[in-house]
Amino acid sequence: MQAAQLAYLQNLHQLLWIGLRIKGTPPKAVPVKAPTYTRPGGPSQQEQQRAQAHQARLARLRKFSPSHQPSAD
Incomplete structure (x- = not known):
């Protein structure tokens, strides 16, 4: 985030330098190298x-679930 802010401020500084005819x-x-994680x-x-x-836990709960019961065939 700070790298993006610094790049923005640098660009703004250059723009003002030219715009104010300094x-x-x-x-x-x-350029600021942003950290990679x-x-x-x-x-x-x-x-x-x-x-x-x-x-x-899921296996214990599924034991009582009708949708996961083996068929009666």
């Missing part, structure tokens, strides 16, 4: 345990 060349705008490798141990616990 002598000389406008200062060079230095990446997710670590795979799911953590805690996330895996939560997923397994969730699947176990």
Whole structure:
């Protein structure tokens, strides 16, 4: 967000420099490198345990659900 704001202010500064007819060349705008965020490798141990616990709860609940009962055939 700050990188975008800085780029906007630099462009505005250059525009005003030209629009107000200030002598000389406008200062060079230095691009700001925005940080990139990446997710670590795979799911953590805690996330895996939560997923397994969730699947176990679903299995217990489905045991009583009529839509997931095996057919009587």
